[in-house]
Amino acid sequence: MARTRAAEIAREATRRELLGAALEVFGDKGYASTTISDIVGAAGVTQGTFYLYFKNKENIFSELLNEYRTLMISGLLNTDFTAVKTRKDWLKMADRVAVFLVDHIETHGTFMRLFIAEAETIGSKFSEESYAFADGVIQEIGRMLSHGIRMGLLRKVDVETVALSAFGALKEAVRQSCFQDPSIEPEEIIPRVIRSLARLVLK
Amino acid sequence: MARTRAAEIAREATRRELLGAALEVFGDKGYASTTISDIVGAAGVTQGTFYLYFKNKENIFSELLNEYRTLMISGLLNTDFTAVKTRKDWLKMADRVAVFLVDHIETHGTFMRLFIAEAETIGSKFSEESYAFADGVIQEIGRMLSHGIRMGLLRKVDVETVALSAFGALKEAVRQSCFQDPSIEPEEIIPRVIRSLARLVLK
Amino acid sequence: MARTRAAEIAREATRRELLGAALEVFGDKGYASTTISDIVGAAGVTQGTFYLYFKNKENIFSELLNEYRTLMISGLLNTDFTAVKTRKDWLKMADRVAVFLVDHIETHGTFMRLFIAEAETIGSKFSEESYAFADGVIQEIGRMLSHGIRMGLLRKVDVETVALSAFGALKEAVRQSCFQDPSIEPEEIIPRVIRSLARLVLK
Amino acid sequence: MARTRAAEIAREATRRELLGAALEVFGDKGYASTTISDIVGAAGVTQGTFYLYFKNKENIFSELLNEYRTLMISGLLNTDFTAVKTRKDWLKMADRVAVFLVDHIETHGTFMRLFIAEAETIGSKFSEESYAFADGVIQEIGRMLSHGIRMGLLRKVDVETVALSAFGALKEAVRQSCFQDPSIEPEEIIPRVIRSLARLVLK
DNA sequence: CATGAATGAGAATTCATTCAT
């Protein structure tokens, strides 16, 4: 009985070990090229153990994505844009978003990379999930813009396309600074891009 | 030494057959999930034949990308923005670009999809090539913006970030309309996005 | 040394639980496809526990067969054919055997099925046991026939082959009505087969 | 072109090699315990080759059964019982059937064994096929009996149950002489069983 | 040039069994 407690802890520890190892390896080699053997190797357990915790590669990846989504969404919801009343507020909020994003990249960069990569991968089993997430973010940006317009701060832009554009712009900035060119630092480019966009829509 | 003319033509025909089949299958199942067997099956030849023309999967994919890059670059170079002198010219050019892009998607959508997908795929052997291409396009957009600013038509934006943003925005629009949501038509969303962006930077 | 009474009872209970679960699962999926995990799952205990009671799958199956053999033999010995003196006695005895068999199928059908299946399975570790059992039954039938002939009730048949045939006939009837065709009821076909055979050998 | 012919022959040879090896190994270890590795080892090819010819173990076994069924049925249809007019004819036919069966066992004993074993195996994917075959044989025996009764040669037995019994009897005789007791020769027991049965039903 | 049979190196998955608690 007391045994159960210890076993539960051990179980959870192994599970975290596997998830951590999977995140690392997926981030390194990508979903398709990663093998179960890679994951268990990195986690320091044997093949059989993997199947005590996850049904297959798809399953462990799915769990990783879920975890990230929860994390990201709760982070985004913290941005309260309803308090934005002046041009200064708007620019400040843009800066706050930039800081959040840069921070986020530092702590959850690998997650982010996986998310973006799978969204783009042809035939991926996870595109649906990734799409839904992207749509959520775009709508949030749209709400920010609509609020700014209502407040008389912003130009009367086509909210839908501008929100979509902003999302694409951010993704591209993240991609360039994180995945592509190691000489471009996220903390340098992300705030610049966000400020650029924030100013473009300002009256 | 001198191969007969007929043989050369036959050889080229088989090669095209294989490239065409590969484009189709890659576009359908993605690079990673596509097997040589899929390709030769679609091309109507046998396994052995494949290796008479290409070293391996990586090789044939590389050739496809090269072909597309040539095509795309020659298309872009047609856009002569030096003639842009007035606000009207600028907006007209934006529309022309939109038309080109929509057209391009229709004729080379599969190519485009592969290109974008591989650029994003972690561990892809083709990221370098895709990155170089993206950089080329971003720089071209940057030149357009610089020209517009020099002409006194556009706001004095941070050219680098705005070019990057515009590229990201377009990619996102393409992604949504072509790969993700079948209810969104490229010919509807692409022009809207481009016009939005074009107007945002206008004085 | 002296295990407490309570512990002994608990031990026996778990053992019965496992045997019962094993019978059920074996009857359902067959010996080869049944896993230890299936058995402990059905018994509501854990993997480790299994090995406290049985050496392996072979061992628990063997114990099941032993149990059944004891049961079946004691049932068969109840049939006292020495009292058979007239044609009527003979037919009555046949009916009694039929009733016993139908009854037996109802209560121990799963056992029976396993027994028959393993006897037929190539490479089974239990064929010896099953064969011995079959031989016992055939000899018992042979004794019945010999008695009938001695009494002048039956035709002078080749006892050995007819006994073997009768056994085969019964097995086939059981197989058809229990394992194969759910529309054939044992209580309908078994008595008919037995009566047919009983009459065929009668003078 | 001429190549195709040679390839076709090679292909067929390998296929036969695999089927032959499979029959041998299945007959030796039984369906469940046989691995693909066993089969390819016996056939002298590699694992991959197996999958060029058969989808999986189930598939190759199925093909074996089909082949046997064809063989067996064509053999049985040769027995023309309509010519049976006298008691002597009837007994002669019984002898002919016995000879056929003994012969059949010699040449196709392994097939037979597999067929019988799978019919009895719980959860077998081939029970349906085996059942259908058994039913076919039982009906054929039934037709023989009906004919004999119509001719006035046989007692008015319950044809259905006697046919079923005869089938069971034969199966048991085959089982004992072929699979179980190596001291019992099929050519000794099979004719005896058949003659016993043939006489029992005679008027 | 083209064929297509064969290879063999992995990858995924299952499962009996052990062992520390």
Place this chain on the structure above:
DNA sequence: TATGAATGAATTCTCATTCAT
């Protein structure tokens, strides 16, 4: 006595690649 996490060997199946014809 019971637990259940962990093991690792065994098995199925896939696929890029080679090579004799």
